Amino acid sequence: MNFFDYRDGQLFCEGVSVDAIADEAGTPLYIYSKAHLLERYNAIADAFKDVDTTICFSVKSCSSLGILKVLKDAGSSFDVVSGGELFRVIKAGGDASKVVYAGVGKTDKEIRYALEQGILMFNVESHAELETIDRIAGEMGKVAPVALRLNPDVDPKTHMHTTTGKLENKFGLDFQHAGEIVDNLGKTPNILLRGIHLHIGSPVNSVEPYGEAIDKALGFIEEHKDGCASVEYLNTGGGFGLFYSKENVPAFAEYAKVITERAKKAGKKLIIEPGRSIVGNAGIMLATVQYVKFNGLKNFVITDSGMNDLIRPALYDSYHHIWPTRTSTPALPGASVEGVSTVKSDVVGPICESGDFFAKDRLLPDVSKGERLAIFSAGAYGFTMSSTYNTRPRAAEVLVDGEEWKIIRKREQWEDLVALESAE
Ligand SMILES: Cc1ncc(COP(=O)(O)O)c(C=O)c1O
Structure with a gap:
């Protein structure tokens, strides 16, 4: 409507x-429009209902407290990329234990704050960040839940400034370094690996790049079975397209089909991080x-x-x-x-x-x-x-x-x- x-x-x-x-x-x-927001949120929830899916609205796309509150009341969880965004979610009444936190440059202060608030998990983007989280969690007497953000080197066929899953982009871990991390988790005793994360770009107006990226991620999990034994969640990020004027945007059901069938096969719970497509x-x-x-x-x-x-x-x-x-x-x-x-x-x-x-x-x-x-x-x-x-x-x-x-x-x-x- x-x-x-x-x-x-x-x-x-x-x-x-x-x-x-x-x-x-x-x-x-x-x-x-509140009704539009809710219609889009509910449409995504419906499209992904076949799999245990946590919808983490991407706060960066529209972060006003009034908007976050509407989505929180509708049942949304949140994806943040800074301590400030986590602060906003909490101000809006959001539940920190349902927040995922990505970003290549998390500071010590932000990591400490997120651990204090008890977030669902960090989406870790480098080995150095993992070591920092491990150290801070150790100092706080906590175990930090994390997902590794993989860079699958997949072209989402979108604008170069919003392409995030190619090796030339600063985001995520290449498979070799990610593999070294999961094979050596004993060296970071204050880390609990709970998930594998991807976010390949935005807007992605076709479903194939998701399939390609997820297949690579599942191949990674298979190859590192032992290290990934504790991985419960597959987080496929955001990026679903939006109709601005003439583009052909797949329906949520088409994205969901490609994503959920893979999550089901792998026996993982899903996290998705839509922003643009909702708001x-x-x-x-x-x-x-x-x-x-x-x-x-x-x-x-x-x-x-x-x-x-x-x-x-x-x-x-x-x-x-x-x-x-x-x-x-x-x-x-x-x-x-x-x-x-x-x-x-x-x-x-x-x-x-x-x-x-x-x-x-x-x-x-x-x-x-x-x-x-x-x-x-x-x-x-x-x-x-x-x-x-x-x-x-x-x-x-x-x-x-x-x-x-x-x-x-x-x-x-x-x-x-x-x-x-x-x-x-
Ligand atoms: C890690 C991450 N997740 C989710 C999103 C949201 O993407 P979109 O608004 O296209 O759904 C972004 C946006 O760039 C992102 O960087």
């Missing part, structure tokens, strides 16, 4: 006009047109939102459908705009960078100052990647639930941006 839709020429999120929200909350503004289309960002400028070559639609609010187009050349919130010619992501009166425009922000754009040469209805644009599919890696570059306060975030809406993150003010600084 579509929880963002046009009614009588106005964009609605569930039962609320997005303009009505922006009239009060201002722009730039992130708006999330990506649950969120839009609203921007207000400030100026329209034609320079003889190009038409620029200049908005009050910039790359500091949504950096994905600049970072990944990613496509976000953009359309006015009030229009006589509604068009949702993927809709054809043939026959609609449009002007080819670059949609840009106010930041002093040529990379500050949301779209290039995009066909858009003719818009003018004060009109609002919806930038769709902005729920994942949108607000979480935002910054205060150019001393721009970060956007507010709103959660819609039926006919109701609430602010889950207030708009920052200039004062907030200098609160930790001193001119003394």
Whole structure:
């Protein structure tokens, strides 16, 4: 079901006009649909129900407490990549004992904090990290549960910046070093090997790379049977695709088939770490047109939102459908705009960078100052990647639930941006 839709020429999120929200909350503004979030979470849970599966929502994709709380209440566990994200999960009422923690550069402080909180397991990315966890766990009189993150050297066929399972990437352990670790676990007595972890990239718009990576991981477990005897969990990471405009994204059931049949055969419990596929289309960002400028070559639609609010187009050349919130010619992501009166425009922000754009040469209805644009599919890696570059306060975030809406993150003010600084 579509929880963002046009009614009588106005964009609605569930039962609320997005303009009505922006009239009060201002722009730039992130708006999330609770119903969409829950529908996606439940769809994944359903697709993976044949196997004992722990769904660890990837906090990095959208980390506002209000979003984490909705998912926690729906039964989600969490995947974190920093002590700060673990802190957020706990603040949102999440259960630390259901948290998995990846990342190539965990600090001593973060490892200690995670051990104190009793997380489900660390996803270990190097031998040096394993030794560090072993030492700290020993000092604390604890045994640290870990999974080894394997780098299966598989091409997920996605953007180079979000490819994480090839040997040229910094992530995980190559099979030789991982093998040496599992064959020498006696040297790290404060470690309990509970799992094997993979995360090959994002978004992965086909299922074959998962099959290839998991087959390699299961081959590894087989080859190191003794060392891997305590491995209960296979964690296949996140990365399921998202429909932004025209891509063919496999259904959750298709990913689940490839993954669960392998987990079943290996007799392992599953962990998955979806982020984008749950929250990506649950969120839009609203921007207000400030100026329209034609320079003889190009038409620029200049908005009050910039790359500091949504950096994905600049970072990944990613496509976000953009359309006015009030229009006589509604068009949702993927809709054809043939026959609609449009002007080819670059949609840009106010930041002093040529990379500050949301779209290039995009066909858009003719818009003018004060009109609002919806930038769709902005729920994942949108607000979480935002910054205060150019001393721009970060956007507010709103959660819609039926006919109701609430602010889950207030708009920052200039004062907030200098609160930790001193001119003394
Ligand atoms: C270790 C790990 N797990 C899960 C994810 C979530 O990926 P996605 O949001 O594509 O599902 C990421 C994202 O990069 C990741 O690094």
